[in-house]
Amino acid sequence: MTIRSFASGVAGCLFASLVWGAAAAPHQINGHPDLNGVWENGGGIDFVKPVAGSKGSVCVTGCAAPGQKPAPRAVVIPDRPVYKPQFLARVQELAAKQVQFDPVLRCRPPGVPRIGPPDKIVQTAREVIFLYEDVSGPFFRVVPLDAKAKRNDDSESYQGEALGHWEADTLVVETRNFNDETWLTDDGAIHSTQLRVTERLRRSGDTIDYRAVVEDPVMLAQPWVMRPRTLTRTEVEFGEPAPCIEQDMQHMVDDSHHTNPR
Amino acid sequence: MNAKRNGLVALALVLAVIGLPAAAHHSVAGVFDVSRTLKLTGTVSRVDWVNPHTSVYLDVKESGGAVTTWRLECLPVAMMRKGGLSKQQLLGDGQTVTVAAHPARNGTPALGYLLDMSFGDGRHLQFSPDPNDKSAANQ
Numbered sequence: 001m002t003i004r005s006f007a008s009g010v011a012g013c014l015f016a017s018l019v020w021g022a023a024a025a026p027h028q029i030n031g032h033p034d035l036n037g038v039w040e041n042g043g044g045i046d047f048v049k050p051v052a053g054s055k056g057s058v059c060v061t062g063c064a065a066p067g068q069k070p071a072p073r074a075v076v077i078p079d080r081p082v083y084k085p086q087f088l089a090r091v092q093e094l095a096a097k098q099v100q101f102d103p104v105l106r107c108r109p110p111g112v113p114r115i116g117p118p119d120k121i122v123q124t125a126r127e128v129i130f131l132y133e134d135v136s137g138p139f140f141r142v143v144p145l146d147a148k149a150k151r152n153d154d155s156e157s158y159q160g161e162a163l164g165h166w167e168a169d170t171l172v173v174e175t176r177n178f179n180d181e182t183w184l185t186d187d188g189a190i191h192s193t194q195l196r197v198t199e200r201l202r203r204s205g206d207t208i209d210y211r212a213v214v215e216d217p218v219m220l221a222q223p224w225v226m227r228p229r230t231l232t233r234t235e236v237e238f239g240e241p242a243p244c245i246e247q248d249m250q251h252m253v254d255d256s257h258h259t260n261p262r
Numbered sequence: 263m264n265a266k267r268n269g270l271v272a273l274a275l276v277l278a279v280i281g282l283p284a285a286a287h288h289s290v291a292g293v294f295d296v297s298r299t300l301k302l303t304g305t306v307s308r309v310d311w312v313n314p315h316t317s318v319y320l321d322v323k324e325s326g327g328a329v330t331t332w333r334l335e336c337l338p339v340a341m342m343r344k345g346g347l348s349k350q351q352l353l354g355d356g357q358t359v360t361v362a363a364h365p366a367r368n369g370t371p372a373l374g375y376l377l378d379m380s381f382g383d384g385r386h387l388q389f390s391p392d393p394n395d396k397s398a399a400n401q
Contacts, residue, residue, distance in 0.1 A: 057385050
């Protein structure tokens with residue numbers, strides 16, 4: 001490397017920093033941003049604001065100081081895909097009867113992008129591995145970075161077949177070959193096997209900006225752009241995820257369910 | 263309103279938490295009678311540290327001496343972790359514990375939804391506010 005090219009590189013990096021206004025991200029020896037680590041992503045339970053008390057006491061939800069009412073939960077405005085007219089009635093029916101039909105309530109895989117951003121990322125030069133602890137169980141996705149990579153089993157699957165590449169400092173993960181047994185959101189958002197999901201992960205300092213665009217030319221009227229998420233790096237180790245063991249369905253009395261955050 | 267809960271100090275826990283799964287699930291009211299709250303006293307014999315709900319098993323000695331084991335469903339693992347709680351902390355080392363819980367709507371005996379636990383050593387864990395505790399500050 002010449003002094004001129006080095007200076008040019010430094011200037012380029014400085015310019016990029018100014019343009020993006022973001023903290024620098026650590027890079028791997030191959031020049032790509034280092035996404036390795038455990039990442040807190042909020043995951044739909046941002047409303048949980050624990051409060052510590054004396055003698056090891058803890059209030060997990062609905063906490064309030066003596067004489068005070070707990071702060072109301074922030075209203076989550078859900079972002080939802082737009083369906084072609086012929087699928088609206090079915091989606092609305094499933095949303096109303098989520099308790100009867102939602103695969104996640106029966107510990108089945110949530111699929112992509114319903115599972116959300118990864119909780120841990122393991123990155124090598126050849127592949128990136130996403131690890132998740134979901135309420136419906138532990139999951140992982142292997143994202144090859146080599147366009148020649150091809151899964152041995154090309155059957156349609158819950159998490160689909162992912163392939164990643166770098167666009168400058170952004171990891172782009174394109175996934176297809178999904179089965180049609182998952183929902184896009186908690187509200188009955190079904191999809192076809194033509195589902196395609198493109199996720200973009202860009203690290204700045206100790207955060208990752210995560211975005212996903214969902215396309216389904218069979219069912220959706222337009223691509224669905226998910227609400228962006230910000231992942232924050234944490235030093236807490238990703239422990240053994242808890243299994244999902246459903247014990248409630250036999251005791252359900254009616255179809256009441258939460259306002260759904262994802 | 264019990265003194266232990268009153269004693270809670272509103273200090274935000276500085277807890278680093280790992281990524282959290284989405285919390286979508288059925289409503290508590292779909293399974294449990296939220297208009298009723300039971301008070302039970304016993305010892306914790308087992309904790310299921312599983313999703314979508316953890317379960318605390320409480321051995322309650324009846325007046326005749328027989329022991330009934332209640333399965334008390336509680337928050338998902340992610341919420342427990344966010345509260346800095348572990349399976350071991352819920353077990354409580356065999357201490358006597360008094361709990362508040364909603365009973366099952368369909369009449370299933372010894373099944374409930376756990377709202378809070380007060381251990382013999384003064385430790386109080388609140389998982390959810392009790393809508394039937396009219397004296398509570400959080401009503």
